[in-house]
Amino acid sequence: MKKSILIFTVLAGFSISVMGWSWYPQQKASQPETMSLVPMMQQLLKDIQQVDRGVFTENFEMIKEGAGNISDHPTMTAEDKKLVKQTLGKEMKQFVEFDMVVHHHADSMRMAAVRKNMQNVLKHYRITQQGCVDCHSNYREKISTARLEK
Template sequence: MKYNINTILTGSFFLLVFAGLAVAHYQNQDQDTDSKQDAETESITQPLELPTIMRMLMIDMHTINEGIFTQNFDLIEQGAANINDHPPLSDESRSLVQNTLGERMSQFGAYDKVVHGTADSLRGAAQNQDMNRVMKHYNMIQQGCVSCHAAFQEEIRYERLRRQARNRD
């Protein structure tokens, strides 16, 4: 046999631990639903920094992508809803973006509207289990994100890092 007994025992141990954690998670999922919803609502309404929101949106895109590949319309709907309902920008991040982009802020806003409006359409397509519409809207969201990043990401990142360095001094 290619594997020794220690490898098999270690693998089995971690498999059992993982299975136990999964069972515990699903058993506790029904408990404290109201407090979880309150916490989720609070976190959605609490403003966050731009990099944090962007990471959350990236995770939501991964969720949609997984839903597409597994044809899990609930995952697609969840990811689209999260994109559409992400937390607002913090005042500091909003100021950073506005001051950095100046008059080009309207273009940034246009990209944002496309992504949010299309995420809402994607959610509807997922609810109707229409994969062709899901793909159409997913590609539009992805194009909106990439276009906005190509236009502004480097400039905003540079200014954010410049401000952080200035504040350290």
């Protein structure tokens, strides 16, 4: 009796440590909480390219990961937030709305990938892409110029 409890304890301890060990790298690979705007945008480009590859090779796992990284993208550093606020003033509200469109529809795209529904993936892909481009055509140059003049 005592012996089996001992074996159980040893086995349980062992499997918990193996689980902890195999989960750890995944946590480490997740995105940072904040990031400067330009590197963050370059990451978003990589993520949406990953979604593209997933769409054309019908790899829903790839779409799920890329879309998830877009919807959970890091927030701007405090310094960049200040720059954007100062540059846009009242228009900051619209800027945030474009960002929300991207967060929201990238998440819907991720969920469509989980359900392996390509039509819905594409539906939310288009809205996400429109959100990226809407923000760029309104604010990219302004913010980029303000950064250079700083």
